[in-house]
Amino acid sequence: MDVLTPSTLDEALRLKAEVPAARPIQGGTDVMVELNFDRARPPALLNLNEVRELRGWSRENGTLRLGSGLTYTEAMAGPLAEAFPALAEASRTVGSPQIRNRGTIGGNLGTASPAGDALPPLLVRGAEVELASVRGARTLLLTEFLVGPKRNALEPDELVTAVRVPAGPGSETFMKVGPRNAMVIAVVSLALRVDGDELLASYGSAGPVTGLVRAPLSERAGFPEQVAAAASPIDDVRGTSAYRRHALRVLTTRALDRCLA
């Protein structure tokens, strides 16, 4: 297996166009697991760790632009944590310090798991995903990007370059229920945001894709039920469908109390 290591975005896009089957790798915390378990045998890895353009985050005309190489550790602290508190809270629950140092937002989008912890905070902010290829750049709403369980709208020659959310004020939070307190895939997770007169909730691990539910603030009382009803959880070894719905109701109620306090 080849490892291709571009040092600029242009070079990365060119390599991806030349070898579309090359698997992008950032933190490798999902890719290496797949390789270890022999779930995939890509002909090449496209190592994006040297591509500066994908790193860090910035403020641009009223939006926060998060590079696809932004790590959870970076999202957990400093001014970004203040500007995007639900993402910071979610990031703190991811894996272990080692995983948070390596794992990236772009990798979470690439994997598009219904349990991906970065996804609910991004969804309640109405995030847009920036995609690029040698053919040019395009932007998709995150809801359009996530097309199914572990499936996204990336074309074979495309890379995720960044994700953008409005920087505006609002009150938001993230919560997660899991069997233990660290290194755990959520039984359910929930991000909730109160944006002016609108309530937005997004749940993880409770349906084939991370779901987004909206309601006017005036419908606060029925919102927990609405979120629970929108989810389509399954029974598995981590929890029953009934418990997941119940937990979503509880988390939504608590998140509302917290955000509207």
Next chain:
Amino acid sequence: MSDPRATGSARYAEDFELPGMLHARIVRSLFPHARVVRVDASAVPESCIVLTPDDVRDLSPYGCQIEDQNVLAERARHVGDPVAAVAAPTPEQAEEAVPLVEIDYEQLPAVFDAVEAAQPGAPLLHETAAAGGAAAYFAMRPQPGTNICHRFRIRHGDVDAGFAEADAIVERMYRIAGAQHAHMEPHACVAHWDGNRLELWTGTQTPFSMRDDLATIFGIPPEAIRIVSLPMGGSFGAKTFVRTEAIAAALARKAQRPVKLVLPRSEEWQTLNRHPATVTVKLGARADGTLVASQTTCYADTGAYADCGPGVAQKMGFAAPGPYRIPNVRVDAYCVYTNLAPNGAFRGYGQMQSTWARERALDTLAEQLGLDPVELRLRNIVRDGDVYCTGETLHDVRFAECLEAAAAAVRWSEGRRGKGIALVMKGMQTPSRAAIAIERDGDDYVLRCATTEMGQGAKRALSLEAARLLGVDVARIRFPDPDTSLVPYDTRTTSSRSTYMMSRALAEAVRDPRGYGEIRNEGGLDPDTGQGIASTHWHQGAAAADVEVDEETGKVTVTHLHTTTYAGRVVNRLGAELQTEGSMIMGLGTALFEEVAFEDGQVINANLSDYATPSFADVPTRFTYELIEEDGADVHGLGETALPPVPPAVGNAVASLGIEVDELPLKPETVLAAMKVRV
């Protein structure tokens, strides 16, 4: 001194290699119960050696307590039962060869619950079950025509008369889920034949049982077998008796080359887990709290093969009544075959199950009597010189001290809400034998004994003790890996016995002009009456927990966990503390979320993501323990003592909030369901 385990230079069983060795993988049954009708290896490349049932027909069945297992199964009795094996020049080639072995099965009816399996008419796993190996140190009592491979009873006093005298009676059924040892290093061994001599390097706690069982299997004298027990990266009871070694040795015999076999993580769940159990406890007391009768029925699910399950069931039974004065005791413990993966030794050995049941039942009884649970226990607790229900006299008894100290640690007297307490009384391998030889090598002393190192610090503890007794610096003590061709016989490194037994043998050896010391402890129980000597040395401890329950999600958070254990004379302080901490953390896993989950007999969480063990973030903010010490007292084994009382302390703490949970683990869903029936 830099510890090789910290610098990464330590070599474990998994690191051992021989020139020219092949790498093995096991081909496992896909069905819980099925006759193997055809094994076709024609698609496997020439470079691989394939072991099929035909190749092992000359080998004898084996089993440390009941010889019920064949090297390869012609009738698979659990999902994952080894049916064939392959050896190839690389581990990858071996892995790729596994699906190329085609196997046709004829399915048979299966049973997955021990209580069901014990009933007449249940599908039978073994038509015959002969009593076997040296590890069967007690008489087996299989129940013909059933799946019960051993029955153990205690008959003491007259329980019916006792219950007739009682003012309050509780009777409840408790269930405890199976657990996986989750040792970091998987099972690993290398087998090599030198003519008719078998050499085996393996991570095992039981080198001599391994030697004797392999001698039975291959029909060669034990002296023709050399077992070297390499340092293990954890074991917790999993690396005991024959696990993968017979397959590796049979492959090596066929290949005429050394063969290495390392289990992939997922196969650990198919190799050995902890016994799931159903334990029914009935307790009777007078209005003042005096216990008058105790009756316990245990069903230990030993899975497809007995392994040491009869011993586990017996220990589950004989310590079930616990450290209390009870005039009338009845215990019936059954070791039952089911079509689940084999269950065997696991840190706590039977006490995880019966301690949970008894200590939960005591709290329910206290509630019914309107008594403080600590008060109820103290009123009945055994004291020095008391006679246990087995007829043996108890010495050096510290239960009351352990209990009072644990209660004080969680400020019991300031309010009981959210708090729970539990006691453990755990036996040690009886009878057993330990021997050691001390050799001089220049300025150094070499310890030759079969005590194995699995990360518990046995080598450190015994080296420190040798240095103390010989009056030399510990740097001059050498302790090579146990090699059965060089060390005297020792029963095994289990049941927290080695520091206690081997340090006494060591003291003999230091006094002996030839440098040889041997210690035996004698005893044993009549399996039909439970009379005799259960244990020459009892492990004594208490746990106390302070919890919060999220009443909406059902999540239990332990805010303070404390244990007090009786340590006697401490040989290695750091080791004693780490063993206690490790036991407590392991106890939290069993208490809160560890559970081997099955669907139609297949483990559905056979990976360390779905099967969660506690992380450091699960350790309570207040995490305290104390070792009760006594200069000049016996050394007391500490490898397990702080483990079994943890789950019932947590369960009792949850119960103090009116939420009575009878099954482990205390998963949020289980707790929520229990809240619905709260009065």
